[in-house]
Each structure stands twice: as structure tokens, then as C-alpha cells.
Amino acid sequence: MSATSVEVTRLSTLPAEQLRASVLIPTYNRKSFLLRTLDSLNHQSIAPDRFEVIVVSDGSSDGSDEAVRSLATRYLLRLVSQRNQGPAAASNTAARMARHEILIFLDDDQLASPDLVAVHLEVQQHQGPALVQGFYPLAPGYDRRGASLVYERWLMRSFEPVDRPHPISPEIWSANISLPLEVWQRVGGFDEGFREYGGEDTDFGIRVAALAVPVIFEPRALSYHLHEVSYRAARRQAFSGGKAIVHLARKHSLAIETMSGGSTRAGLNRQMAAAWRSAPRAMDALGHALTASLWAADQIRVRTFQVALARLVHRYYKVGGLVAESTRLGSGRENGAA
Numbered sequence: 001m002s003a004t005s006v007e008v009t010r011l012s013t014l015p016a017e018q019l020r021a022s023v024l025i026p027t028y029n030r031k032s033f034l035l036r037t038l039d040s041l042n043h044q045s046i047a048p049d050r051f052e053v054i055v056v057s058d059g060s061s062d063g064s065d066e067a068v069r070s071l072a073t074r075y076l077l078r079l080v081s082q083r084n085q086g087p088a089a090a091s092n093t094a095a096r097m098a099r100h101e102i103l104i105f106l107d108d109d110q111l112a113s114p115d116l117v118a119v120h121l122e123v124q125q126h127q128g129p130a131l132v133q134g135f136y137p138l139a140p141g142y143d144r145r146g147a148s149l150v151y152e153r154w155l156m157r158s159f160e161p162v163d164r165p166h167p168i169s170p171e172i173w174s175a176n177i178s179l180p181l182e183v184w185q186r187v188g189g190f191d192e193g194f195r196e197y198g199g200e201d202t203d204f205g206i207r208v209a210a211l212a213v214p215v216i217f218e219p220r221a222l223s224y225h226l227h228e229v230s231y232r233a234a235r236r237q238a239f240s241g242g243k244a245i246v247h248l249a250r251k252h253s254l255a256i257e258t259m260s261g262g263s264t265r266a267g268l269n270r271q272m273a274a275a276w277r278s279a280p281r282a283m284d285a286l287g288h289a290l291t292a293s294l295w296a297a298d299q300i301r302v303r304t305f306q307v308a309l310a311r312l313v314h315r316y317y318k319v320g321g322l323v324a325e326s327t328r329l330g331s332g333r334e335n336g337a338a
Contacts, residue, residue, distance in 0.1 A: 242321025
């Protein structure tokens with residue numbers, strides 16, 4: 001057997017009623033969303049003894065721990081509290097605590113549909129071992145800001161076509177995924193070194209693909225995303241996303257421009273990169289002005305303007321992060337082999 005193959009017992013050899021799931025939810029200071037997510041899991045169509053829920057509170061200080069401890073749930077709910085170490089570390093802590101064969105990673109802002117756990121188990125039963133990517137469109141009422149509208153458009157484009165499984169792809173969206181515990185162990189969990197800039201999802205997907213584990217998109221594994229991001233956080237996330245591209249390319253020996261949003265060779269990206277290199281403070285000030293325009297568009301809710309400005313702000317700060325991290329690491333340029 002080659003070093004890149006996964007040696008696991010096919011899950012289809014287990015009786016269907018014996019396959020169980022551990023639902024893993026990392027959280028940090030999101031009490032209101034977390035409680036709604038946990039309540040949605042009370043209404044699963046599958047028997048409550050077929051799954052457990054493990055919440056890892058990653059240094060929360062907003063009363064999340066106390067609120068979770070006071071809950072009465074139909075399913076087994078376990079809480080682990082740790083000092084703040086980032087989402088990858090919290091996800092890994094949860095996985096190490098799991099007692100069942102299938103891991104379902106669920107973000108703390110996901111309203112689970114009644115069949116979410118059952119569908120993940122069904123697909124793993126008949127097609128596993130696999131990484132099953134669930135579907136999570138915006139929850140009703142969460143489509144009012146440009147950042148959320150753009151996020152969902154990227155999500156939909158990544159999942160097309162929605163009527164059949166996807167081929168192997170590193171582009172996973174880990175807010176709603178499942179995989180066997182043994183596969184997670186062989187992949188080595190999430191890389192906690194991505195804490196400062198994100199990108200652990202993409203890194204994990206690349207390493208899953210390297211093991212020849214299929215990635216399957218299953219729209220019936222449905223949750224609804226309570227997507228809420230401040231304007232400041234939107235800038236910060238985009239900037240961190242640019243930095244993450246640099247580190248992903250270096251870790252996996254990839255050319256930066258082959259990664260989504262990584263090219264600064266031509267067009268507007270090239271002009272923005274040159275400006276970020278020469279005057280980063282002025283560019284950040286201009287970015288705040290662009291964000292103010294996005295805020296104004298969100299107030300009048302003209303979707304065309306909202307989407308256009310949200311895309312521009314994201315692209316603007318992603319290029320800024322890419323330039324800043326390439327410069328810090330001494331690569332001298334953003335493009336080319338890492």
C-alpha cells in the first residue's frame with residue numbers, strides 16, 4: 001500500500017444502525033448564535049443516541065460556557081473549555097474527544113436542518129470513507145449586507161453543479177463537513193499554525209485530496225448560515241486571506257498565482273499591489289473610505305452596488321495582505337513559485 005492511500009474499513013460493512021456521529025462545534029464569544037445552533041440539533045430526524053455534540057469553547061468570555069452548561073438537550077452534549085488557541089486548535093480538541101466513527105464539523109452559526117446528521121451518516125455509510133461537504137445557504141434575513149451577499153455567491157459558485165457529487169477538490173468550506181475519525185487521524189487534523197491568518201480549511205482540503213480521499217458535495221446535508229460580519233472584520237478577514245495564500249503556497253510548493261485571488265500580474269490587482277507596496281498606510285485609509293461606501297450601499301440596499309462594493313473591498317484588502325506577507329517573508333514579489 002502506498003504512503004498516500006488510506007487504509008480504513010469501508011463503513012458500508014457496518015450495520016446502518018451502528019454508525020454514529022460526533023458533531024463538533026468550535027466557538028469563541030458567539031453565545032447567541034451558538035445557542036440557536038445547539039437548539040437546531042434538538043430537532044434531528046435521527047434518534048438522539050446516534051450522535052453526540054461536543055462544543056469546544058476557545059477562551060470564550062461572553063457567558064457561552066455557563067449557557068451551554070445550563071442547557072437540557074435531547075442528545076448528549078459535552079463542553080470543553082480551553083484557553084484561546086484559534087479555530088483549528090479548537091476543532092482538533094473536539095475531534096480528539098470524539099467517541100463515534102464519523103466526525104461532523106459544524107460552525108457555531110449554522111442552523112441544522114432536521115436531516116443534517118442523518119444525511120451525513122447515510123452518505124458515509126454508502127460512499128465513505130469520504131469528506132462530505134454539506135450545503136449552507138444564508139439563513140432568512142441574513143442577506144441584507146453586501147459582504148453576506150458576496151459570500152453566498154462565492155459559496156454557490158464553489159458548489160455548482162448542485163445535482164451531483166463534486167470531484168476531489170481542496171476548496172472545502174468546513175462550516176458543515178463530515179469525514180471518518182480515522183481519516184481525520186491520518187490527515188493529521190487541522191494545521192494550527194494557520195491561526196494568525198486563516199486558511200486552515202484549504203490546507204486541510206489539500207491534504208485530504210493528497211490521500212486520495214474523495215470529496216463529495218451533498219446538498220441534502222443542509223444547514224442555514226447565520227452570516228454576520230462587521231465592516232472591520234470584513235477588512236481584516238480579506239487581509240488575512242491574502243496572507244494565507246502566501247503561506248499555503250509555501251507549505252505546498254505551489255505557485256501563488258495558481259491559488260484563488262493570488263495573481264497580481266495584471267489589471268487592477270497589479271495596480272493595487274504596487275500601491276500597497278509603496279504606500280500601505282494611505283491604501284488602508286482609502287480602504288476605510290471604500291468600506292464607508294459599502295456601508296452606505298447597505299443602507300439603501302441596492303444589491304448591485306452592495307455586491308460590487310463588497311467584492312472591491314474584499315479584493316482590495318486581499319491583495320494588501322498578499323503584498324504585506326510576501327514582503328515580510330522576504331520573497332520580494334507576490335507571484336512565482338513559493
